[in-house]
Amino acid sequence: MAKKPVKGTSGRGQRDLTVKVKTARGRKMSSTMWLQRQLNDPYVRRAKAEGYRGRAAYKILELDDKYHFLVPGARVVDLGCAPGGWCQVAVARVNATGERAGKPQGRVLGVDLQEVEPIVGAEIHQLDFMADDADEQVKAWLGGQADVVMSDMAAAASGHQQTDHLRIIALCEAAAYLAFDVLAPGGTFVAKVLAGGAEGELQALLKQKFTKVANVKPPASRSDSSEKFVVATGFRG
Numbered sequence: 001m002a003k004k005p006v007k008g009t010s011g012r013g014q015r016d017l018t019v020k021v022k023t024a025r026g027r028k029m030s031s032t033m034w035l036q037r038q039l040n041d042p043y044v045r046r047a048k049a050e051g052y053r054g055r056a057a058y059k060i061l062e063l064d065d066k067y068h069f070l071v072p073g074a075r076v077v078d079l080g081c082a083p084g085g086w087c088q089v090a091v092a093r094v095n096a097t098g099e100r101a102g103k104p105q106g107r108v109l110g111v112d113l114q115e116v117e118p119i120v121g122a123e124i125h126q127l128d129f130m131a132d133d134a135d136e137q138v139k140a141w142l143g144g145q146a147d148v149v150m151s152d153m154a155a156a157a158s159g160h161q162q163t164d165h166l167r168i169i170a171l172c173e174a175a176a177y178l179a180f181d182v183l184a185p186g187g188t189f190v191a192k193v194l195a196g197g198a199e200g201e202l203q204a205l206l207k208q209k210f211t212k213v214a215n216v217k218p219p220a221s222r223s224d225s226s227e228k229f230v231v232a233t234g235f236r237g
Contacts, residue, residue, distance in 0.1 A: 057085035071106025080153030081110030091121035
């Protein structure tokens with residue numbers, strides 16, 4: 001005798017929606033696992049549904065929900081801005097398009113080594129932020145100092161955890177030095193780092209320059225990733 005379905009467990013809406021990806025000829029197992037993770041990632045699905053260019057947009061959303069640095073009227077610089085998700089979030093929150101009547105209108109400046117598709121409300125420029133005159137160029141584009149400098153940059157992965165850690169710390173330090181040159185007093189610096197033991201000097205440097213330095217792993221950051229974000233507020237000038 002066939003068993004009756006248990007109430008509440010049958011039907012399309014109740015089935016297991018996990019997507020399984022078969023290993024294709026010529027595709028490495030690591031690539032297959034990455035693809036499967038992407039297809040089953042709720043933040044990836046949300047980004048597509050809500051029009052963001054990547055799941056990373058939710059990291060800056062969650063950080064700003066906690067620390068409130070993307071306020072209407074703020075002038076924001078996004079270093080290594082490709083593909084543009086952080087810029088999209090900043091545009092809405094600082095009112096860069098002026099759509100929120102009665103609120104100050106901010107500015108969003110994105111810079112990257114590669115060309116980035118235009119983003120409504122943001123000014124995108126190709127620039128090596130480590131060039132000698134990058135700070136002056138950024139201030140010229142902004143017409144003054146910035147209130148926020150943020151970076152979600154990561155160096156190309158080498159496959160060696162300690163090497164990757166050192167590379168991203170070096171990127172973060174370079175971004176911090178540019179922030180020191182372009183931030184207005186009271187400004188905020190936000191950047192991605194990888195946990196690994198070499199970030200002590202960076203932390204000490206930021207504590208000299210800012211009144212408060214926090215290390216945060218937002219919910220949108222994958223639990224199996226060693227990434228975290230440093231949020232430094234109250235730039236001393």
